[in-house]
Amino acid sequence: MFKAILIEKGDDGQRVGIQTLDEAQLPEGDVTVKVECSTLNYKDGLAITGKGPVVKTFPMVPGIDFAGTVESSSSDNYKPGDAVLLNGWGVGEKHWGGLAEKARVDSRWLIPLPKAFNARQAMAIGTAGYTAMLSVMALEREGVTPDQGEVLVTGASGGVGSYAIALLARLGYHVVASTGRTQEADYLQGLGAREVIDRKTLSEPGKPLAKERWAGAIDSVGSHTLANVLAATKYDGTVAACGLAQGMDLPGTVAPFILRDVTLAGVDSVMKPTEARIEAWRRLGELMVPEQIDAITETIGLEAAIDKAGDLLAGKVRGRLVVEVG
Numbered sequence: 147m148f149k150a151i152l153i154e155k156g157d158d159g160q161r162v163g164i165q166t167l168d169e170a171q172l173p174e175g176d177v178t179v180k181v182e183c184s185t186l187n188y189k190d191g192l193a194i195t196g197k198g199p200v201v202k203t204f205p206m207v208p209g210i211d212f213a214g215t216v217e218s219s220s221s222d223n224y225k226p227g228d229a230v231l232l233n234g235w236g237v238g239e240k241h242w243g244g245l246a247e248k249a250r251v252d253s254r255w256l257i258p259l260p261k262a263f264n265a266r267q268a269m270a271i272g273t274a275g276y277t278a279m280l281s282v283m284a285l286e287r288e289g290v291t292p293d294q295g296e297v298l299v300t301g302a303s304g305g306v307g308s309y310a311i312a313l314l315a316r317l318g319y320h321v322v323a324s325t326g327r328t329q330e331a332d333y334l335q336g337l338g339a340r341e342v343i344d345r346k347t348l349s350e351p352g353k354p355l356a357k358e359r360w361a362g363a364i365d366s367v368g369s370h371t372l373a374n375v376l377a378a379t380k381y382d383g384t385v386a387a388c389g390l391a392q393g394m395d396l397p398g399t400v401a402p403f404i405l406r407d408v409t410l411a412g413v414d415s416v417m418k419p420t421e422a423r424i425e426a427w428r429r430l431g432e433l434m435v436p437e438q439i440d441a442i443t444e445t446i447g448l449e450a451a452i453d454k455a456g457d458l459l460a461g462k463v464r465g466r467l468v469v470e471v472g
């Protein structure tokens with residue numbers, strides 16, 4: 147038997163609670179993992195509150211990330227005792243996820259836990275930090291270098307934003323953080339932001355082109371914010387778009403693309419091939435130091451994860467929430 151957060155759907159809507167489940171109820175998969183830690187991402191907030199159509203089948207154990215130890219395996223790639231990590235692949239959406247003491251998954255979705263991190267640190271980074279790393283790699287791929295000028299991070303106090311600031315600053319970029327929580331300026335500057343701006347300056351409808359400012363940007367917000375960021379991106383600059391905290395729309399024009407050679411680089415962490423995941427986690431191991439991971443992270447238990455889901459969507463959570471499961 148094992149404990150899990152279970153989301154059920156009835157005629158009266160969605161119900162969420164902690165339940166004790168039988169291992170026989172676990173879905174199909176060739177590896178069973180004893181989960182040590184999971185985490186609460188924006189997507190998990192949507193799943194637990196039912197505020198977004200994240201969960202595709204019910205009942206569902208949420209949790210798009212987990213880190214733990216292999217308990218049993220019929221895969222040649224993993225054996226009992228191996229430390230593993232999982233991010234995405236539709237886990238917690240279509241397949242039972244990590245907010246549980248046990249998970250059974252397809253071994254192709256797992257990667258070995260990077261040597262640089264223990265399970266708690268890996269989940270403190272989680273999908274948010276891994277997505278921030280993929281976004282930084284997208285800027286690098288498009289040739290954005292530290293000498294080109296200011297790089298903007300939107301949704302700065304959130305999970306993706308916090309890691310994007312820390313990673314960019316470590317790589318020597320001049321980072322500007324956009325936040326609705328200007329009272330968090332000390333936190334953001336502690337992560338490496340050189341300047342903090344109010345997100346209101348970006349969130350309202352703007353002009354097709356604005357004064358060129360950003361050599362690059364990492365945007366986890368979308369909507370008018372992304373349109374305004376593109377409009378103020380310098381000639382040949384790149385914006386990595388990975389989120390939709392303000393909205394899924396993109397109410398802009400093609401002007402930045404056809405008049406300033408701006409690149410909009412999409413970032414998806416969920417279906418990213420294994421090789422790129424391993425490379426992103428290798429880079430995270432090089433760049434993130436334990437003290438900084440701790441500064442970004444709060445640790446909670448399974449029960450609290452249900453209560454915190456609403457806070458996360460309301461933008462009241464700073465940085466990352468690790469859920470200690472085991």
Ligand code: NDP
Nearest residue numbers: 188301302303304305306325326366389390391392414415
């Ligand atoms: P968080 O909730 O931790 O952070 C989101 C941040 O966005 C908030 O902290 C807030 O920052 C800002 N924000 C919230 N609401 C608004 C709003 N209405 N207008 C402008 N800014 C707002 O979430 P995550 O960091 O985990 O995820 C961020 C986004 O990235 C989400 O949309 C998520 O779905 C997406 N994502 C995408 C992935 C991918 O594979 N592409 C993977 C992971 C996440 P502040 O208070 O500083 O303004």
